[in-house]
Amino acid sequence: MIAELGAFALLLAFVLSLAQFGLSAAGRIRRDAGLRGAGEGASVGAFIASATAFFALMYAFVTSDFSVSNVAANSHSDQPLLYRVAATWGSHEGSMLLWCMALSGFGMAVAVFGKGLPTTLKPLVLASQGALGGLFMAYTAFASNPFVRLATPPVEGAALNPILQDPFMAIHPPFLYTGYVGFSVVFSFAVAALIEGRVDAAWARWVRPWTLAAWSFLTVGITLGSFWAYYELGWGGWWFWDPVENASFMPWLAGTALLHSAIVTEKRGALPGWTVFLALTAFTFSMLGAFLVRSGVLTSVHAFAVDPTRGVLLLTILGIAAGSGFALFAWRAPSLKAGGLFAPISREGALVVNNLFLAGALATVALGTLYPLIRQAMTGEAISVGAPFFALTFGPLMALCLLVLPFGPLLSWKRGDLLGAAQRLFVAAGASLLVGLAWLLVVQPGKGFSAIGVVLGIWLVVGSLTELFVRARVGVVGSGEAWRRLTNLPRGTWGMTLAHIGLGVFVLGAVVETSGRIEAAQALTVGQSLQVGAYTLTLKGVEAVQGPNYTADRGTLLVTGPHGPGGAMTPERRFYPVNRQATSQVAIDAKGPSDLYVVLGEQRTGGQPSWLIRAYWNPWARLIFGGPLLMALGGLISLSDRRLRIAAGARARARLAGEVAA
Amino acid sequence: MGVPPSILFWPAAATLAGLAALLMLWFGARAAKRAATVDVDDPARAVYRRQLQDLDELVERGVLPAEERETARAEAARRLLAEPTKAPERSGSRLWPLIAAAGAALAALGLYLWLGTPGMADRPYRARIAEWKATPVNRLQPDQMAAVLRELVKDKPNDPKLLALLGRVERAAGDPVAAMEALRRATVLQPDNADLYAALGEAMAAAAGNKPTPDAESALNKALVIDPNNQAALYYLGGARAADGDGVGASKLWRRLAALLPDNDVRRGPLLATADQVEKGQAAAPASAAPDASAVSGDQAGFIRGMVASLKARLDASPNDPAGWARLVRSYRVLGDKPAEAAALARARTLFKDRPNDLGPIEAEAK
Known part of the structure; x- marks a missing residue:
């Protein structure tokens, strides 16, 4: 009954x-x-119905109802509860249902929370959101229905892929999809504004919370995915410029650019056309991401065309939605009123420069991701575009973007004082160059690129703090007054500073980890040791353990560091009999911001039993994931600012009214 | 016992559709009422007023320079003055929302009757296990029996007999990996049982694609250490030797096995003939006189044969089940029943001659 109710709810x-x-x-x-x-x-109603459908599917997964073909294909009765729940969005059909639920959820949020929106704009936003919902729900219901039933259900299901049976992978898709789909609201606002012919400061203000929310969720989603790849794949890396990763990174870059250009539109009414264009672009790339990941095009360009229910339909939806948006843009954008003027050296100018770099970076990633697919489709030749391409193209663009970043917040609107900003950033420049020089001479001699990365990271962190201190006039006024000013700064400022510091922290982690990673691999018999960096790992033994739906060999390695013995690490090699697939359960021992990372390999046969142990010393690896989480936190703090300021405004009005009455 | 849950479907679906219709009507009526009574100000003006308030507040807090405040104030004030003050909207008809609400519910119902499976109940795993537990064993298929046994093993994880039975049923159900896991656990609990080691060795070889592996051979050897006359171990170890190219070793083991069989056993002749062949280096394939079933003690063999017979009957009744045919072919092979295996294969080839994708796995079972 529940499964059928789900099927009905999806159609409703x-x-x-x-x-x-x-x-x-x-x-x-x-x-x-x-x-x-x-x-x-x-x-x-659409949200309630799609949520009913989603939870009905989850119920079928939890109860292992294999008469639902999607459950039979993606779950197993032995799977632990968490992974039976996560399997709901682990399959193509289930993830499309999650997408639909998020789409209708954002539509409902606009309807319920958008009380302050004009009665002209709001219905257009909801109409656009409804059209998007209709397209994706039609696809899900008619071409990818998760509620198809089997008259003769199999005794057991085929089980979720073991590498997806992981806590981080379980929570990563909901964050990612909330981020992806959050940009649909921004898209709908853009469509509505283009129809209305009015993109102004008020519009940008209405769009901002949606952009911030989507961007923050997407940031967390990408970070969780990257962390999962870091410890689940057992390769020690955290970003592989894989098309699946790029698929989520492209909307993030577009969203980041939008976040910044929308500030210009909100504060000055300027750049309306560009901001609307980015709003359309962000969700277009979200849909492109869904197409890339969900169509099967990445496995083989030719495979997706064979199954018309997947790739071709998704591509059609992408074409209809994005095509209508951009056609509307081409038609209406010339009539948009340009807002306030500004000098090249100004806060607006800095944000334009930021947007140019981000747009360039987005184009680079899009080219590197799509070119191999297009080429394979045209010529049949498979090529792969990997890290070297992105390091040479994306890297320099972003480096320049980061270099300019701390200037932006220190420049005034309209006309800024570059020299004044440069003087204020003197400490940041000095500190970063000093550390960079020490890095080049002492820490990693001769590694110029890593020194540049460290300089940029410190420059960002200290530069962002500088802006905060300048605003609070630290050093100019007394410490008590400076503290008062600091605590009085709007949350938006704190959010921005935190996000920029997070970016710096990420850059530091990425550069130090990539350039300083130490790897060691050796077949060890019990009692033998392996040296990685300053640590010695001694294999104490390997025992067989029984998991809920897997068997595993668990190695125990004793760690001896510079300060003596430091506990044990227990990497596992798991075997999932249902899938007949082995996975690595990496053991990670956090040493401050750095990770000691150990992988247990296969047992070597012949002679005394030995196991291949791979160990990595990943310096500052935690910063790679901590930085983006700080960025997302910054986004959420900025988001909370808006509400608080509304409340503060209301309180101020009430106070004023009280005074007048008195 | 109460109402069957599937009957509750229609009230539940009607409630959901009704709730959606009510929401449309309620929101529609509310908006219409507001449009008629509230003097609607352009919300953009509220934004600009708030911007002005924000500026004052930031100055009050001392975190906005005065010169910036003045220019920003002037700009926000200009926007405030430039905006239209009112956006008129009529309250509109109540009929259309009603038509839309009813239409949406009816359309969803129509689509569901077209695409859904009305009346089909949920089939949660626990309920199915309970059904199978209540079904006579000879009417269960091997995989259903295995599922029941897996549940029983969860309650009694240290019962070697249960694990041994599970292993053999999993093997009959065509899952040698699961069979191997169960038999391995059984051998840990009952390390002096030669039959278990022989079955484990066979499952290990099957899990490796019917190839002898060091683990499989070690299990079979262990069976022979415990019981030098274990027939299944002699048979499979002979097969492993033959596959390794050791014809003499294979022949030796099979002759030992033939000597253990009664004179009137039909499998003796073919077994000795194969032993002769491998000794001369002619054939590595085991003879049709596979004593697999002999590795299974009386009750269990009967049990498995019963399950295979029920599978056969089911396939005769509804033959369009490629996976079932693959399982039947495999089961006959495991039981060593060559003629039945060949007959099942021939039937499957006729049935699926136009469906190579379905026939492929069945042919693979026969190899």
């Missing part, structure tokens, strides 16, 4: 999305509040 959600589109559009055209309101009601 599809119909309600269409109703949301139709009623909202009609409400706007006829200026009819009743129709507009009914469209809002439909959006709430």
Whole structure:
């Protein structure tokens, strides 16, 4: 009954999305509040229905109902509860349902929380969101339905891929999809603004919280995915410029650019066309990401065309949605009113430079990701574009972007004082160059690129703090007054500073880990040792352990560091009999910000039993993941600022009213 | 016992559709009422007013330079003045939302009747296990029996008999890896049981694609250490020797096995003939006189044969089941019943001659 209720709810959600589109559009055209309101009601209904469908599917997974073919193909009764839950979005069909739920969820959020939106703009946003929902729900219901039933269910399911049976992989997709789909609201706002012909400061203000929320979720999603790759794949790396990773990185870059250009539009009313263009671009890249990952095109360019229900349909949806958005842009953008003017050296100018670099970086990543696919489709020749391409193209662009970054917040709007900003950044420049020089001469002699990276990282962190201190006039006023100013700074400022510091922290981690990683691999018999960096690992033994749905060899290695014995590490090599697949469970021992990382390999046969042990010393690896989390936290703090300021405004008004009454 | 859950589907679906319809009507009525009563100000003005307030507040907090405040103030004030003050909207009809709400529910119902499976109940795993537990064993298929046994093993993880039975049933159900795991656990609990080691060795070789592996040979040797006359171990170890190219060694083991079989055993002749062949280096394939079933004690062999017979009956009744045919071919091979295996294979070839994708796995089982 629950599975069938899910099937019905999915179809109801599809119909309600269409109703949301139709009623909202009609409400706007006829200026009819009743129709507009009914469209809002439909959006709430669509969310409730799609959430019902989603949780019905989850129930089928939890109870291992193999009469639901999607459950039979992606779950097993022996899977632990967490992974039966996570298998809900582990398959193509389930993840599309999650996507649909997020789409309708954002639509509902606009309907419920967008009370302050104009009655002209809001129905258009909801109509666009309804149209997107209708497209994706049609795809899910008619071409990728997760509720297809089997009259003769198999005794057991085929089980979720073991490398996905991991806590981080379980929570990574919901964050990622919330981020991806969050940009759909921004897209819908852009479409609505283009139809209305009005992109101004107020519009940018309404778009900002949605952009911030989507961007923060996407940042967390990408970070979780990267951390998963870091410890689950057992290769020691954390970013491989793999098309699946790039698929999530491209909307992030577009969203980051949007976040910055929208500030210019909000504060000065300038760059309306560009901001709207980025708003359309961010969700287009989200859809492109879904297409790349979900169509099978990455496995083989030719495979996706064979199954028309997947690739071709997703590509069609992408074409319809993005095509309509950009066609509207081409038609309406020339009529958008340009906002305030500004000198090249100004806060706006710095944000434009930031956008140029980010757009360039986005184009580079898109080229590196899509070119091999296009080439393979045209000529049949498979080529792979890897890290060297991105290091030579993306790297320099971003390095320049980071170099300019600390200037931006120190420049005034309209016309800035570059010399003044440079003087204020004197300490940051001195500190970073000094550390860079020490790095080049002492820490990693001769490694110029890593020294440049360290300089940039320190420059970002100290430069961001400088802006905070300048605003609080630290050193100019007394310490008590400076503290008062610091605590009085708006949360938006704190959020921005935290995000920029997070970026610096990430750069430091990425550079130090990449240039300073030490790797050692050796077949060890019990009692033998392996040296990696300053640590000695001694194999104490390997025992067989039984997991809930796997058997494993668990190695125990005693760690001896510069300060003597330091505990044991227990990497595992797991075997999942249902999938007949082995995975590595890496053991990671955090030493401050750095990681000692050990992988247990296969047992070597012949002679005394030995096991291949691979060990890595990953200096400052934690910063790679901590930095982006700081960035996301910055985004959320900025998001909270808006609400607080509304409340503060209301309190101020009440106080004023009280004074007047008195 | 109450209402079957599938009957609750229609009330639940109606509630969901009704809730959605009510939401549309309620939101519609609310918006219409507001449009009629509230004097709607352009919300953009609220944004610009708030921007002005923000500026004042930042100055009050002492974190905004005065010159920046003045220019920003002037700009926000200009925007405030430039905006239209009102955006008129009529309250509109209530009929259309009603039509839309009813239409949406009906459309969803129509689509569901077209695409869904009305009336089909959930089939949660626990309930199915309970059904199979209540079904007579001879009417269960091997994989269903294995599922029941797996549940029993969860309650009694240290029962070697249960694990041994599970191992053999998993093997009959065509999952040598699961069979291997169960038999391995059984041998740990009962290390002096030669039959278990012989079955484990066979499962290990099967899990490796019917190739002898060092682990498999070590298990078979262990069986022979415990019981030098263990027939299954002699047979499979002979096969392993033959596959390794040691014809003499294979022949020796098979002759030992033939000597243990009664004179009137039909398998003796073919076994000795194969032993002769491998000794001369002619054939490495084991004879059809496979004593697999002899490795299975009376009750269990009967049990497995019963399951295979029920599978055969099911396939005769509804033959369009390639996986079932693959399992049947495999089961006959495990039981050593060559003629039945050949007959099943021939039938499957006729059935699926136009469906190479379905026939492939069945042919693979026969190799």
